[in-house]
Amino acid sequence: MLRARTRAQLDDVLAQGGGGTHQNRSERDSFAGMYAERLARLWAVENGLCFGRLDLAEEKPLYIGRLGISDDDQRRLLIDWRAPVAQPFYRATPAAPMGVTRRRHLQTRGRRVIGVDDDLFDLDRLSDEDRATLNGEAALLASLGEKRTGRMRDIVATIQAEQDRVIRSDLNGVLVVQGGPGTGKTVVALHRAAYLLYTHRERLARRGVLIIGPNLTFLRYIEQVLPSLGETDVLLSTVGELYPGVTASAAEPDAVAAVKGDARMTQVIARAVQDHQRVPRRPLDIDLGRYTLRLDQRTLEAARSRAIRSRRPHNQARSVFVRHILNALAKQAAKALGRGMLEESDLADLREDLRTEPAVKSALNRLWPYLTPQRLLSGLYGSRERMEYAGLAGPERELLFRAPPRGGRDHWTEADVPLLDEAAELLGDIDPQVLRAAALHAEEELAAARRAEEAARDAELTYAREVLELTGMSDILDAERFAARHRDDDVHLTTAERAAADRAWAYGHIIVDEAQELSAMAWRMLMRRSPNRSMTIVGDIAQTGAAAGASSWKQVLDPYVAGRWREETLTVNYRTPVELMAVAADVLTLVGPSLRAPESVRETGARPWSRRIDGRGDHAELGPIITGEIVEGGRLAVIVPAGRAAELGAAITAAVPGAVAGQGADALEAPVAVLTVAQAKGLEFDAVIVVEPAEILAESRRGAGDLYVALTRATQRLGVLHSGDLPAVLSRCAPL
């Protein structure tokens, strides 16, 4: 009925056609967008719309669902799971029943109820064992035992009490959620986003919520969870995508990323900017044909210090510098012309004449060049002298050195993005017209701007097509025209879209997943986008893999909110069965003797196995072993050492039909995915085979953490293949 009503409203709006004033049209379009979005949401929640019932001691039962629905008389039929009255559904325990006598979990398929599962809080009837039970244990275990699809699902029906505390925690301040693998950190973070948007709609809809994930595969893995929770206005991004117009697609060794991620790069970038403001040691002669003007060091120093004292970013401070220099030149020119003292208005004319003199322009461009972040960074990496001046020496400098890009186009890596952002802060914007007029060699920036424009147009067109398709109007209205109508006034842009295009956007709330992997420079970039410091930081210090990653939350946060952040810990592992977790827990002792693995909620009886392989030649032996582990209708990951990824990926994809290697959408859909630990981070699979664990252990300083991550990706089965001796920490695996 709701869908029919929304559909009718949408039809009404669209039937009004394209006439009327500009304002009429844009209002109509934004209504159309709103109704279409609501309709999409109503379809998205179709599955399992109502999943719970609370029987209360004093009142009528409440039904809990994915969204709230009232009848025409405003009587509540279904309570949105995020509403305060729904809280007991997740929090009530036999010891603290919160007025609830019975909690019922409904399992549905389509519109049919296929199972119910009750928690009784009538204390007299409970045994001790019952009192300690999980919330909706049967429903939870049924959900955990299901085959994995390659996309994360929502858990609104089975959120556990410790997770609910995180989800509903206060919006303000910085909340760290520390938890071992499989404790639901990711899924909880996504539910928190949905909860916050529901509870603080006004504030957050305007400023938006940013969710940062470790890589694009991971974002694809989680992207469907939010619409099914009823939220569409959230920006999912990696750190590498946060700088508009730059695509960080190049790879680089961990050691290089580690230097770029270090907090010291703040000073390096600042010095790199100052390098472009240095005055030459000798006077500078400007030959104007009729006469020559000279800029001596005193004049240059004075202009420079005025510009710096203006405290403006480099590109804006340039006008102060230029004004001072032109003044000095104009006075000299007056003398050279033999005109003695001139009126101020004559001097002004002279200044303007000089400003357009090519020789003066080129001198000014050398003395105080307009700089884009891209030019600054390319110039820095391409010159050992500049790096030296900026404070990079020895092996670090050699790691960062790269030949200047040919044709003006550089290849950026994920670790470059926070540095570009840092540079952008210090440089300030350049008016695009100035950029063109100054005839800078800025092909790269212009190309980036064009690409951004094209991407925005594509997004508009897709949006327009979707709206028209949803409304069944695609044969009546042309998507191009529909999109063009929006373009003029930006009315259709969601908060997330506007935020994505704006480097300086301040988000209402930022959620960071796999946060342990971020470098100090990446944190600076995120903090800049969170002036109100309203953040949820989700991760596991034991799983840190990146060389520039975190070794404690204190180290990450003290520079920004010392003593003002709170931490919650998740302790129960919902992914990995007891038998697998025992193996992983042994490895965890190598990461840190005091670290404790989370408690698993279920047993499968399937003992992890190990098997010796030859490990050389064409790896023909791997095909049958891997094929034998494929889960019918489910997904298997083969996790390999990063240094062997290309070789093993090629061998396995050749031998196993349907297998894919490396990151990307395919890796989520395929029955068998060959991945490195970094690529598998945050994901989960029905079965996992870890190849050459000794190599994974030895591959980096954080090898033990990497092996721990690899071993905790499976929901059902785990096996280990090794050519040398099996590492002693894996002795629980039964040899085959």
Ligand SMILES: Nc1ncnc2c1ncn2[C@@H]1O[C@H](COP(=O)(O)OP(=O)(O)OP(=O)(O)O)[C@@H](O)[C@H]1O
């Ligand atoms: N309350 C719950 N009900 C049902 N499933 C749950 C619940 N909590 C977590 N899960 C499931 O457990 C699995 C692990 O969750 P998630 O990926 O969020 O863990 P994580 O802590 O982020 O793990 P990692 O640190 O390994 O990335 C997912 O399949 C998730 O859906």
